Amino acid sequence: GMLYSKEYIRESMERLRLVWGEYGYIYADVMPSIQPDQKNKTVSVKFITDLGNKITINRINILGNQKTRDKVIRRNITFNEGSIAKSKAIERKLIALFIIFINGGQKDWGAFSGQ
16 A cells, blocks of 8 residues: 555545546545555545536627637537546647637637747
8 A cells, every 4th residue: 555645645636536527427536545554554445426417508699809719719628518628638728719819810829839
């Protein structure tokens, strides 16, 4: 086994949330159940997960946009209304849309990556 670490427990909880987020459970709640064994000087850790509801994308609204045309933003969104929301896909698209927005509709990754 491994040495007990609160930080490792926290990281494991976040990894589990990310994994469930890829299946549409972006609001999954993960809680550790820690059972110490004084006799053997060990700790048993189990993770209890409440997935909640699978999240779907209902409607995509573009608000407050005055710099970039809506059709430029919409063609860069690869998920559709009615599809399952996946946390990493949403995160990647938000970063890409931010880059397009700050560059006036142009995909210039160098501006974001420091190149």
